[in-house]
Amino acid sequence: MAVAESLLRWLVDGSLAVSGALLLVLVLRRPLRRAFGVRVAYGAWALVPLALVAAALPRPQAGQVLAPELVALHPGVLVVAAVEAASASAAGPGIDWALVLAGMWLIGMALAALRFIRQQRHFLARIGRLERDAEGHWRGARVEGPAVVGALRPRIILPVDFESRHGPDEAILVLAHERAHLARGDTRANLVAVALRCLQWFNPLLHFAGRSFRLDQELACDATVVASHPQARRRYADAMLNVQLAVPGLPVGCHWQSSQSLKERILMLKQPQPGIGRRRSGILALGIMLSACSYAAWSARPAGAPEPPPAPESPIRAAEGPMPANRLPPPEYPPDAAAKGLDGRVMLRVLVGADGSVKDVVVEHARPEGVFDAVTVAAVRQWQFAPRVENGKAIEGWVRVPVDFRASDPAPAANDGDAPGPAPGA
CATH class of the missing domain: 3.30.2420.10 (TonB)
Known part of the structure; x- marks a missing residue:
C-alpha cells in the first residue's frame, strides 16, 4: 500500500536524522558546557526536533x-x-510487509503513549487535591516537593508546609528555580521529548538520552538562579539537599532530580559562570550548528518533484x-x-x-x-x-x-520508420 510505504520511508528518514542529531548533542554537550555555559549546552537539544522536521521537508525538484x-x-x-x-x-x-510494519509501528506508538499517560496520571493522583494560594501557587498536603506540572497550563505545586521546610532565603531560591522553568517553557520541551519517544519508540538512543536531557534542563535552571543570586551559591546548594528527592516519574513536568544528578548539579555551582560575551558567542555558534545540521538533515532526503x-x-x-x-x-x-x-x-x-x-x-x-x-x-x-x-x-x-x-494496456503502436528504436516492454 502506497500510504504505508510512504509512512515507513518517513519513519526511516526521521529516525536516521534524529539518531544523528542525538549522537552529536551527546558528544558536544560537555564541551559546550565548558566553553559557553550550561544554558547554551541545554539549547543544543533543540537540534533533535529540528532534525526531524527538516528530514520531513521535501527537497526541491x-x-x-x-x-x-x-x-x-x-x-x-x-x-x-x-x-x-x-x-x-x-x-x-503474498504478505504486504509495508502494511504489517506500519501496523506494528502504530501499535508500539500507542503503547508508549499509554505508558507515559499512565505515569502522568499516577503522579497527579498521588499529589491529590490542590488549592491555590495568594501568590498563584498550588499547594497540597500530599505534595512531596516543589515541581512544575503541565504543558498547556503549567503551574507550580508546593507542599502545604513549604515555608516550614525551608528558611525564607532557601524558599526564595527554590521558587526562583521553578519560575525559571515556567519562564523558559521547559514543560513544553518535555512534552516534545515525550512525543518524540512515542513517535520513535523503536529508537533506543531517544530513551537513553532522556536522562541527559533532563539533567541539562535542571543545570540550565540552576545557572539562571545563580546568575540572579550570585552570592547565594551555598544557600542554593543547601536548598537542593533539603528538598525531597524521592519524586516519582513525571513525564510532562519539571521536578527536583534524584541524588544521581544532585552531585553534578552541586559541582556546577562551584564553577564560574561564563561572561556575557562568551554566552553570546555560544548562542551564535549554537545557531550556526543548528542551521547547518538542519540543512544536512534536509538535504539528505531523496529529492521530491x-x-x-x-x-x-x-x-x-x-x-x-x-x-x-x-x-x-x-x-x-x-x-x-x-x-x-x-x-x-x-x-x-x-x-x-x-x-x-x-x-x-x-x-x-x-x-x-x-x-x-x-x-x-x-x-x-x-x-x-x-x-x-x-x-x-x-x-x-x-x-x-x-x-x-x-498493468493492463494494449500493445504499443509500432514506431515510425525514423524512430531511434523500439519501446521496451516486459
Missing part, C-alpha cells in the same frame, strides 16, 4: 539544481506488464537532447504490482556521458513510492544513449526520463 537548458526532457518510456506474469503472481499475492508533465502518446518520439539507442533492456514489471493491477510512473534524472553510457541515475518522483523505483534504476543503468552533440562534439549532460508502468 532535482532538475532545478541545474540550469534548465542543461536538462533535456526525454519523451518517455512505456512498460507493459506481461499477462502471464500477472496471472502467475495472482495465485499467491512536482507532478511531471504528461508523456507523449507514443512510447518514444523524437525530441531534443540525448536519445536512446537500440540497447535498452526494459525494466522488469514487479510481479506483486502486476498481480494487484498497479500502474505507476517513475521520473528519472539520468546523467549521460559523452560516450552515451549512464553515469548517474536519480529518482525525482515515483508514484506509488517504493514500487517501481528499484527495477527502473537497475534497468536504466544498463541503457546506452546517443549523447548530446554541441559544435560537432559529444558532451556529457542530464536528461529527464519519465517511465510509465501499465
Whole structure:
C-alpha cells in the first residue's frame, strides 16, 4: 500500500536524522558546557526536533539544481506488464510487509503513549487535591516537593508546609528555580521529548538520552538562579539537599532530580559562570550548528518533484537532447504490482556521458513510492544513449526520463520508420 510505504520511508528518514542529531548533542554537550555555559549546552537539544522536521521537508525538484537548458526532457518510456506474469503472481499475492510494519509501528506508538499517560496520571493522583494560594501557587498536603506540572497550563505545586521546610532565603531560591522553568517553557520541551519517544519508540538512543536531557534542563535552571543570586551559591546548594528527592516519574513536568544528578548539579555551582560575551558567542555558534545540521538533515532526503508533465502518446518520439539507442533492456514489471493491477510512473534524472553510457541515475518522483523505483534504476543503468552533440562534439549532460508502468494496456503502436528504436516492454 502506497500510504504505508510512504509512512515507513518517513519513519526511516526521521529516525536516521534524529539518531544523528542525538549522537552529536551527546558528544558536544560537555564541551559546550565548558566553553559557553550550561544554558547554551541545554539549547543544543533543540537540534533533535529540528532534525526531524527538516528530514520531513521535501527537497526541491532535482532538475532545478541545474540550469534548465542543461536538462533535456526525454519523451518517455512505456512498460507493459506481461499477462502471464500477472496471472502467475495472482495465485499467491503474498504478505504486504509495508502494511504489517506500519501496523506494528502504530501499535508500539500507542503503547508508549499509554505508558507515559499512565505515569502522568499516577503522579497527579498521588499529589491529590490542590488549592491555590495568594501568590498563584498550588499547594497540597500530599505534595512531596516543589515541581512544575503541565504543558498547556503549567503551574507550580508546593507542599502545604513549604515555608516550614525551608528558611525564607532557601524558599526564595527554590521558587526562583521553578519560575525559571515556567519562564523558559521547559514543560513544553518535555512534552516534545515525550512525543518524540512515542513517535520513535523503536529508537533506543531517544530513551537513553532522556536522562541527559533532563539533567541539562535542571543545570540550565540552576545557572539562571545563580546568575540572579550570585552570592547565594551555598544557600542554593543547601536548598537542593533539603528538598525531597524521592519524586516519582513525571513525564510532562519539571521536578527536583534524584541524588544521581544532585552531585553534578552541586559541582556546577562551584564553577564560574561564563561572561556575557562568551554566552553570546555560544548562542551564535549554537545557531550556526543548528542551521547547518538542519540543512544536512534536509538535504539528505531523496529529492521530491512536482507532478511531471504528461508523456507523449507514443512510447518514444523524437525530441531534443540525448536519445536512446537500440540497447535498452526494459525494466522488469514487479510481479506483486502486476498481480494487484498497479500502474505507476517513475521520473528519472539520468546523467549521460559523452560516450552515451549512464553515469548517474536519480529518482525525482515515483508514484506509488517504493514500487517501481528499484527495477527502473537497475534497468536504466544498463541503457546506452546517443549523447548530446554541441559544435560537432559529444558532451556529457542530464536528461529527464519519465517511465510509465501499465498493468493492463494494449500493445504499443509500432514506431515510425525514423524512430531511434523500439519501446521496451516486459
